[in-house]
Amino acid sequence: MPKRKELITGRKSFxxxxxxxxxxxxxxxxxxxxxxxxxxxxxxxxxxxxILSSTMNFLDNAxxxxxxxxxxxxxxxxxxxxxxxxxxxxVMGVFYDKFHTPMWLAVLICLAVGALCGLFNGMIIVKxxxxxxxxxxxxTMTMYRGIAQIIIRDQSGGNFAPWFKFLSWGYLGSIPFxxxxxxxxAVIFGLLLHKTNFGRRVYAIxxxxxxxxxxxxxxxxIKLIIYTLTGFMSGVAxxxxxxxxxxTRSDMATGYELNAIAMVVLGGVNIMGGRGRMIxxxxxxxxxxxxxxxxxxxxxxxxxxxxxxxxxxxxxxxLPNIKKSGGKQRKTEEA
Amino acid sequence: xxxxxxxxxxxxxxxxxxxGLTLFIIAVSVAVDIRNPRFFSVxxxxxxxxxxxxxxILAIGMMIVIITAGIDLxxxxxxxxxxxxxxxxxxxxxGLSPMLALLIGLAVGVLCGGVISVFVVRFSVAPIIATLxxxxxxxxxxxxxxxxNWVGPGQMSNGFMMIARGKILGINNLxxxxxxxxxxxxxxxxxxxxxxxxxxxxxxxxSAKVSGINTNHVLFTVYVIMGAFAGLAGVLxxxxxASAQGDTAxxxxxxxxxxxxxxxxxxxxxxxxxSGVLLGSLLLGILNDALPxxxxxxxxxxxxxxxxxxxxVISNVFFKRRVEYKTLARRNI
Numbered sequence: 001m002p003k004r005k006e007l008i009t010g011r012k013s014f015x016x017x018x019x020x021x022x023x024x025x026x027x028x029x030x031x032x033x034x035x036x037x038x039x040x041x042x043x044x045x046x047x048x049x050x051i052l053s054s055t056m057n058f059l060d061n062a063x064x065x066x067x068x069x070x071x072x073x074x075x076x077x078x079x080x081x082x083x084x085x086x087x088x089x090x091v092m093g094v095f096y097d098k099f100h101t102p103m104w105l106a107v108l109i110c111l112a113v114g115a116l117c118g119l120f121n122g123m124i125i126v127k128x129x130x131x132x133x134x135x136x137x138x139x140t141m142t143m144y145r146g147i148a149q150i151i152i153r154d155q156s157g158g159n160f161a162p163w164f165k166f167l168s169w170g171y172l173g174s175i176p177f178x179x180x181x182x183x184x185x186a187v188i189f190g191l192l193l194h195k196t197n198f199g200r201r202v203y204a205i206x207x208x209x210x211x212x213x214x215x216x217x218x219x220x221x222i223k224l225i226i227y228t229l230t231g232f233m234s235g236v237a238x239x240x241x242x243x244x245x246x247x248t249r250s251d252m253a254t255g256y257e258l259n260a261i262a263m264v265v266l267g268g269v270n271i272m273g274g275r276g277r278m279i280x281x282x283x284x285x286x287x288x289x290x291x292x293x294x295x296x297x298x299x300x301x302x303x304x305x306x307x308x309x310x311x312x313x314x315x316x317x318x319l320p321n322i323k324k325s326g327g328k329q330r331k332t333e334e335a
Numbered sequence: 336x337x338x339x340x341x342x343x344x345x346x347x348x349x350x351x352x353x354x355g356l357t358l359f360i361i362a363v364s365v366a367v368d369i370r371n372p373r374f375f376s377v378x379x380x381x382x383x384x385x386x387x388x389x390x391x392i393l394a395i396g397m398m399i400v401i402i403t404a405g406i407d408l409x410x411x412x413x414x415x416x417x418x419x420x421x422x423x424x425x426x427x428x429x430g431l432s433p434m435l436a437l438l439i440g441l442a443v444g445v446l447c448g449g450v451i452s453v454f455v456v457r458f459s460v461a462p463i464i465a466t467l468x469x470x471x472x473x474x475x476x477x478x479x480x481x482x483x484n485w486v487g488p489g490q491m492s493n494g495f496m497m498i499a500r501g502k503i504l505g506i507n508n509l510x511x512x513x514x515x516x517x518x519x520x521x522x523x524x525x526x527x528x529x530x531x532x533x534x535x536x537x538x539x540x541x542s543a544k545v546s547g548i549n550t551n552h553v554l555f556t557v558y559v560i561m562g563a564f565a566g567l568a569g570v571l572x573x574x575x576x577a578s579a580q581g582d583t584a585x586x587x588x589x590x591x592x593x594x595x596x597x598x599x600x601x602x603x604x605x606x607x608x609x610s611g612v613l614l615g616s617l618l619l620g621i622l623n624d625a626l627p628x629x630x631x632x633x634x635x636x637x638x639x640x641x642x643x644x645x646x647x648v649i650s651n652v653f654f655k656r657r658v659e660y661k662t663l664a665r666r667n668i
Contacts (some may be wrong), residue, residue: 069575077463124645128652132602134406138589139644146638154633254586258408258467271461303478303581317465318458 023268023320027283030316034287038294051290052176056168058289059178060240061253062282064260065267066189067230072264073193073206074226075273080121080137082256083144084234085241086249088113090148090236093157093248103161111235117144118231122224146171148250158248168244177238185236190278198222206273220275262313263288288312352599354615360591360621367625371599374628381507387620388509389568389575392586394594394612395520396564399557401595402537404604405462407561408588409451412473414569415583420496421570422486422579429492436495437570444566445559447473451556456551462558470588478581488577499575509571516564521609521651531559538605591646595618599651608628618643 039046063079071078092110095101103110125133170177193199204212205219205309213219237256242248267284269276288309295305368374393410400407417440424439425431447469454465488496501508524530535543536553544550573579598615600607622643626636 123435124649128649130652130655131648134602135596135648136645138593138596139641139648141589141641142593142637143645145643146634146641149634150632150638169572262464262467262471265464277487301478301483303475304484306471306475307479308475310468310473310475312468313471314454314460314465314468317460317468318454321458321460 005019021289023278024280027267027287029282031287031290034150034291034294038290038297042297044297045086045087049174052174052179054293055179055182055286055289056176056244056269058285058292059182060237060244061256061259062182062263062285062289063185063233063237063240064256065228065281065285066185066278067191067233068260068264069194069267069269069276069278070202070226071230072261072269072271073202073273073276074216074223075206075209076133076223077261077271077273078118078121078137078227078230078256079134079261080117080141080144081230081234081237081260082253083141084114084117084259085238085256086251087117087144087148088175088235089238089242089248089252090152090157090250092242094151095158096160097157103164106160107164107239110270111232111237114238115126115228115232118234119224120227121231122260125227126220126223136173145250152248152250154250156247156249158242160243161236164243165246166243168240181240181327185233186278193278195241198225202226203274206275208274239271262309266313268315352651353608353610353614355651355654356418356597356611356618360614360618362627363621367576367621367629370629374625379624379628381510381521381601383620383624385507385509386624387616388507388513389571389615390590390594390620391613392513392516393564393568393591394598394616395516395609396561397591398598398600398609398612398647399520399524399533400462400561401592401600401602402604403554403557404535404537404540404602405455405554406592406602407451407466407558407565408463409440409447409466409470409473410561410565410568410591411584411587412470412477413444413447413562413565414497414572414587415477415579415581415585416447416480417441417516417569418471418583419481419486419569419579419581420587422491422541422573423481425492425495426486426490431492431495433494436574437498437567438582440566440570441563442566444562444564444569446562448559448562448565452555455458455558456555474581474585477583481579481581482543483581483640484578485578486573491574491577496574496577499571510576512571517609517613524609529553529556534605590619593640597644597647 044050064085068078068081074138088110091113092106095109096103096106117140121133123129124136124140128136134234166177168178172180195204201212201222202218204215204217205222209219237253241253245252263284264276264281265271266288267279267281269281291308291312292305295308296302364374373379393414397407397410420443421436421440425436451465451469454460454469455462497508499507499509503511524533532543532548532553535546535548536550540550543553544567569583572584594616595607595612595616596602598607598611598617600612620638622640623636626639627633631639
């Protein structure tokens with residue numbers, strides 16, 4: 001039962017129990033557990049340089065997680081991001097290799113292609129509300145990768161300028177450059193979601209789209225912005241990925257969309273929309289990243305890693321519900 | 336007059352997708368045949384249909400899942416797992432009867448589907464998340480049981496490979512299995528209580544519950560059925576291509592979902608017809624078959640396929656809007 005004061009003000013009074021029972025704290029615990037686990041199984045893990053440089057291996061995918069939080073917060077989904085990464089990287093490679101544009105221009109083109117792909121998704125989703133976003137992005141997923149295949153066939157491209165390697169392999173002091181960029185991006189996206197009108201509107205749309213339409217929120221514009229942003233960040237991921245791999249191919253970044261969705265959901269964002277926080281998704285990125293890294297350190301085969309991560313996703317989302325289904329009354333109260 | 340227009344409206348609403356798809360398929364076929372007359376040869380057509388059989392079998396299961404407003408991303412992994420387990424069993428004892436091999440695959444599929452069911456129904460995990468998780472887990476398991484090796488045609492018995500290659504009355508086994516399953520599913524969905532309950536749960540779970548339908552039971556069964564279809568399809572796939580690999584059918588779930596969507600199954604649940612799904616899978620099958628025939632480079636295929644799906648769903652929206660507009664206009668008079 002809510003207290004009387006809570007009923008009047010509509011705001012829940014602070015309680016330590018509730019504060020620490022939040023999903024994000026569970027994630028922090030999981031994060032610590034993963035680190036202890038890593039440290040226990042491998043003596044090489046607890047080395048600051050190791051830990052920092054291990055982030056280079058998984059952070060490129062994490063750039064997509066940030067905007068994906070927004071998309072899922074809307075109650076929608078974008079599964080074309082992996083293909084967008086491939087297409088924008090391939091286009092960048094072609095521009096640099098074939099048209100001999102300067103590297104900075106190729107980089108800009110990569111970002112622009114990503115944003116365009118996102119804009120195209122957004123326009124169709126907004127214009128034809130009847131089609132589920134999953135279907136739209138399913139077809140553009142096939143299409144974008146197909147265009148990448150048309151452009152580059154089965155070859156690979158990209159003998160990029162030497163400084164381009166710095167993106168994924170460079171250090172600022174002892175901190176990897178990619179980690180710095182990710183931190184900045186994460187802060188920006190976090191502020192955008194939690195501290196701006198835009199973010200509040202995203203929550204509102206996710207909770208009740210029709211109600212937010214009637215309260216004057218320009219749903220179409222917000223969706224368009226978010227899908228474009230998702231495409232743009234896929235372009236960013238493409239930069240870092242092709243910098244890490246040193247080449248671009250049409251089959252790069254396969255499965256990135258599902259990885260990103262998995263991290264967002266593990267981070268406590270409700271797939272139905274309207275609930276969750278940016279920090280959860282960011283912690284989830286590091287949980288999965290370090291788990292993979294640790295399992296890699298003890299030469300655990302990548303198959304087992306697949307199983308562990310798949311089960312982690314399913315079980316972690318099931319966990320709160322296992323407790324809940326014990327008392328039926330509570331379930332109805334929360335619903 | 337009134338009754339006739341009403342019937343016409345109903346016809347438009349219920350069958351527009353099927354008519355549109357049929358017209359589209361005919362148009363594509365004729366266009367391809369003009370470029371390359373080999374398209375309408377018996378050999379090519381029978382090849383194409385047997386190539387589409389596995390897709391169309393999976394599309395039945397996926398349709399049922401999507402009707403309940405769910406989705407199953409794990410089927411390709413389930414196929415790989417069941418195919419691998421069956422192939423390994425066949426490799427270990429060559430004398431295994433093909434029927435038994437099919438049953439093993441089916442059992443693996445049912446088991447995989449059952450685990451997903453538990454998560455979706457008992458722990459109320461969103462289907463997309465549960466199946467995403469198990470997509471990874473089953474794929475990993477496939478690599479694990481096979482130790483990342485693959486089973487080639489040399490290690491399989493002839494009888495096993497004949498499952499997908501044999502013919503009954505001149506018709507490929509795969510096509511016969513698909514036809515049987517379609518007939519079965521048609522009866523099951525339209526003429527049994529349980530079939531109707533699936534639609535009820537999909538269109539409105541709350542009211543289905545209130546009217547006495549055990550929604551949990553329905554959902555549970557639906558995912559098990561999907562698993563069974565995927566298990567069966569896995570064996571057929573391995574038998575057809577005579578190889579079981581860790582990455583068997585990787586990404587195939589998207590093709591199956593696309594076939595359903597083309598066939599007019601709404602992701603919001605509650606609606607979808609077998610005829611539509613069959614036409615949807617046929618269209619995808621024709622595209623796969625026809626593009627190489629008219630010398631379209633294989634690199635163009637997925638772009639064209641994606642564009643066609645997009646065009647199909649968008650034109651359907653236009654059509655629906657027009658029908659709705661007309662119905663409204665009629666009501667105003």
